[in-house]
Amino acid sequence: MSISKPYYRILRPNTESCSYVRDTRYAPDRLQLARAYINIEKKLREIFNYIEPDERNLGTFSFELYTLLLRACTEVELNCQLILKANGAKSSGKYFTMEDYRKLEKSSLLSKYKIILPNWKSTTSDESVEYGKYEFFPFEDFGINKKPQWYQAYNHVKHDREGKLEEANFKNCIQAVGAILALIYSQFGGYCIEPFNNDCKVYAMNEDRYDGIFDADVIFEVVPPRREDWDDEEKYEFNWKKLKTEGMPFQKFDFNAVNIKRNAEEDCKEKQTLETADEDMSSNLTS
Template sequence: MCRQFVDGHYSEGGRWMYLLHPKYATDPRHYVRAFLLLQEDILDLFSYVEPSDVNLNTYSHRIQQLLIRACIEVEANFTAIFLDNGFGDNDTRFNINDYKLVNTSHRLSSFQVRIPGWTGNRGTRRPFLAWVEEDGRLDWYRAYNKAKHNRHENFHLATFDALLDAYCGLNVLLSAQFMDEDYGPGSKSIGVMGADYYYEGNDGMDPSIGGSLRIRFPDDWPADDRYEFDWQELRNLADPFVNFDYAALTRPERRR
């Protein structure tokens, strides 16, 4: 996972290079490619539905299909995080209560994502913020489930608003794992793109994977949870990583 170092930075001085180690994640490009394909279709949707507050309640079959795709990718990323950390196995059926455990390890609720070119006040989103609020319910994920299982009655819930939260949520998940590395053959390496790329005012954000969104990484990591390793000392180890113990966050009767 990506975390702040003790000095508050994420990637300066080549510290980001742990993301490229073959033991860091299983086939990360697989998950990034799926996001990039979804991004193409959402940008195409913007040709028909203007990214604006006034269109948030728009719904259609196309929007529902994209919402389903986005949420399936969200689920796939959560599952990959668990399996790579030895939590569950290929037969485990995870649910939203399990996914919420990742907020502890990755601080998803602190990420902010902005949609450049948005008209109105809803262009900046925090798709996992509800996990630290009173009801703890992700409305966009609930909309996906209800519209998927009973489309006739809940079709209207698959809105442009829900889609964009799901899309931004997927971007947050990928960023929390891979920062802005796309693992492509011409990968730019982290930090090469400057703050002026897709720049719209002094928003304090950085370009994220795919280049169509801007993101603000958490700056509120507790001191005890920040990284302070020297990657140059660890990089030649066969496996320099330690699994996060998700089972320790669950009640004994729910451990798998």
């Protein structure tokens, strides 16, 4: 049996359009999130003027990239928390962390979102230049109960900029910015980039799409999960014109009932990294 009311801030395949995401009861800050994304993407575009979108540059790192990585990952955290809080989720500790954010895999299938950077240069085995696309799944690790590599890099450089600056690299920045777009699309679908409420609808690059073809003025393309990735009972089925007039047309997804096993190996590595960073910082301060 399909779901008769949409969850707050959670987009899923539906029998009709996703216009319900524009209702302020669903999410009051859609336009602000669009503006924030555009502002961050603008910085990445500027960096493209100095670092060519080329696979040979994926490991390039700098203070500018460090700043962008911090901004992008902070925005990722904000979006994750907004989804969780709108649905009444409680944090697993004092604050929301990646342990909580991974629960979004259950509600939104984030690991299935593919981001495409269409203007990309690579080099073939015979050293000739080839132009194509850079494709990645920013939340792919959610599907195997791990933290995304770009997010781990963010935590490392945040606690140890001098020792881990090389992790603030081109690849991690591209993927972190793409992750923001995946998150806002997972909430608002084709209306995710509409900063001034001007009916400029965004669409997804996917023949089996939810609501069209992605053509907004952004540097990425988005491919959401396929309809068949969802079980029939997980899909939406309702008449929005009728539903929106019947009291509260939205419901909460029970994140508190979702159990995510901690990745012991990952936690151990993270703890060792942070302890090393603290030791190095203390050593620098006393020397």
